[in-house]
Amino acid sequence: MRRDIFQAIADPTRRAILVLIAVQTMTPNAIAENFNSTRQAVSKHLRILTECELVKQEQKGREIYYSIEIDKMKEIDKWIEQFRKIWETRFNQLDDVLSTLKKKKK
Amino acid sequence: MRRDIFQAIADPTRRAILVLIAVQTMTPNAIAENFNSTRQAVSKHLRILTECELVKQEQKGREIYYSIEIDKMKEIDKWIEQFRKIWETRFNQLDDVLSTLKKKKK
């Protein structure tokens, strides 16, 4: 069973769940109301998100409130980071080209 | 056939390919040398990455050089953006708490 954050956010329903509970903590029932699939399907998604620690639970009586584990989201950001460096460099290079052109014009 | 960037980067081999060709353009053969699976398997990964426009090809004779489509990578960053806002806010709130504590100490 592969269970990492990238595999977790590959599914559009799970991405939507993350966006939902990022705004406020929610119970599985409340989350499921936003989707066409069954509550059990959403429950399975929540299990996957919990297993890779992208969400955490808080039991309150018979209800369980799910909330986002924002620190784990940073790991995805960390992976993107190495590419961000590239596009920022390319942007600066473009900037250099533009300013060189400007100087030549003068 | 679902073919979006999140599904594309879900596979660890594809993520490694992206990191590899981010540094320099490479041919499928050169890329495949870095993995234990067959050249054909890598070829399939490249097709998926090409289909969702995360990489582009440039034919040179019988060789094909693959390079990263950095703009497409920004789309992932864009999705992370909404969560970045959250963790920055939380960080600031923590900052407020700390400075309040500091003031009380004085």
Place this chain on the structure above:
DNA sequence: TATATTTGCAACCGAATAGTTTCATAATTA
């Protein structure tokens, strides 16, 4: 206490995934 509610788990199913082997095509080289 009996009933309703909230939730997760197990078993099953069809589709998708990632890999393999085999083959075809096009370009280079001997």
Place this chain on the structure above:
DNA sequence: TAATTATGAAACTATTCGGTTGCAAATATA
């Protein structure tokens, strides 16, 4: 021209994935 090299496509396979239905456990309410 013949052999070699670089590549992608097709067919097949085992495994995983996302969904379903049915069930059990725990808590709340009548």
